[in-house]
Amino acid sequence: MERKRVAGEVMKGMVVEVTGSTYMVITDGGKVFRCRTFPGTKTENDFSSLVAVGDRVVLKETETGTEFFEAVITLVERRRSALTRKRDLRRNRSKEKVQVIAANIDQLVVVVSAFDPPLSTRLIDRYLVFAESEQLKTVIVVNKMDLEESQETRELMEPYRILDYRILYTSAEEQSGMKALRKVLAGKLSALSGHSGVGKSTLINQIFGEELLRTGETNEKTGKGLHTTSSAIMLALPRGGYIIDTPGIREFNLSGITRENLRFYFKEFLPHMPECAYSSCTHTVEPECGIQKAVKSGHIDPERYESYLAIYESIDRDS
Ligand SMILES: Nc1nc2c(ncn2[C@@H]2O[C@H](COP(=O)(O)OP(=O)(O)OP(=O)(O)O)[C@@H](O)[C@H]2O)c(=O)[nH]1
Numbered sequence: 001m002e003r004k005r006v007a008g009e010v011m012k013g014m015v016v017e018v019t020g021s022t023y024m025v026i027t028d029g030g031k032v033f034r035c036r037t038f039p040g041t042k043t044e045n046d047f048s049s050l051v052a053v054g055d056r057v058v059l060k061e062t063e064t065g066t067e068f069f070e071a072v073i074t075l076v077e078r079r080r081s082a083l084t085r086k087r088d089l090r091r092n093r094s095k096e097k098v099q100v101i102a103a104n105i106d107q108l109v110v111v112v113s114a115f116d117p118p119l120s121t122r123l124i125d126r127y128l129v130f131a132e133s134e135q136l137k138t139v140i141v142v143n144k145m146d147l148e149e150s151q152e153t154r155e156l157m158e159p160y161r162i163l164d165y166r167i168l169y170t171s172a173e174e175q176s177g178m179k180a181l182r183k184v185l186a187g188k189l190s191a192l193s194g195h196s197g198v199g200k201s202t203l204i205n206q207i208f209g210e211e212l213l214r215t216g217e218t219n220e221k222t223g224k225g226l227h228t229t230s231s232a233i234m235l236a237l238p239r240g241g242y243i244i245d246t247p248g249i250r251e252f253n254l255s256g257i258t259r260e261n262l263r264f265y266f267k268e269f270l271p272h273m274p275e276c277a278y279s280s281c282t283h284t285v286e287p288e289c290g291i292q293k294a295v296k297s298g299h300i301d302p303e304r305y306e307s308y309l310a311i312y313e314s315i316d317r318d319s
């Protein structure tokens with residue numbers, strides 16, 4: 001029999017959906033609460049969004065005359081990690097310097113397709129720069145393997161295998177590779193990213209089918225759908241773990257990357273940088289450059305180096 005809860009009870013939970021200033025929180029006991037913040041809400045995170053999807057929070061149940069279980073968030077705990085976006089300062093009236101798209105992510109799952117759209121290693125490199133800059137573990141999923149010569153695709157991916165990035169080959173169409181993907185996602189908080197049309201939605205549907213639960217979608221007190229337009233939502237996986245699927249992550253940008261810090265996000269560059277003659281070496285045109293030497297001697301993949309140059313060129317000189 002379910003224990004009767006009383007208003008004022010303090011619980012801990014995780015934010016699974018953000019809609020305007022309403023937050024759906026699933027408590028550690030598995031109940032879904034509709035929550036709000038109040039002027040007394042405390043945070044252990046400075047200068048950023050007060051509450052984001054993925055946040056661990058302390059909540060206090062409130063007396064409710066409505067059909068929902070309701071609570072106020074009294075504390076937002078320190079984030080282990082945060083996927084952020086710089087605020088557009090011209091349009092920003094709040095004091096937040098960065099907007100948190102999702103908190104406490106364990107891994108970034110980058111979905112690309114082997115064909116239609118064709119596999120682009122330039123694009124993979126941009127995702128990896130982003131992931132490295134956020135210190136996120138990355139899994140690369142190469143989908144639509146039914147459409148392309150498998151050997152050729154694996155050869156294109158070889159540099160990433162050598163760099164120890166986790167790579168999964170899937171076909172959502174033929175349902176291959178699903179077991180490995182399920183295993184990688186189980187028990188973790190994963191952010192899904194990838195260009196339009198690579199098969200993200202199809203993969204999610206194939207793996208979880210009707211078991212897939214949009215966590216914030218129904219309120220258990222009424223069983224009714226909420227039908228809201230949320231800015232961020234987590235999908236609860238049947239075997240534990242969540243997928244965050246938000247436009248902010250799908251269309252991530254490299255706004256935090258500068259010409260100066262880019263070099264640190266190509267992880268194979270790091271051991272060769274001490275060999276550069278100039279400490280400020282940009283690894284583009286300088287003589288006596290450890291990176292250029294490593295490319296020539298085959299220790300750094302030339303395509304990866306080309307990506308570095310392309311991203312370097314695309315970054316504003318003064319950013
Ligand atoms: N041949 C083949 N087609 C696939 C596969 N996975 C997805 N597709 C098809 O690719 C198209 C795009 O798939 P979606 O799942 O909508 O792609 P998405 O990444 O969610 O796209 P957005 O919602 O625009 O971001 C659909 O027509 C799918 O049926 C696959 O493994 N093989």
Ligand SMILES: [Zn+2]
Nearest residue numbers: 276281283289
């Ligand atoms: Zn150099």
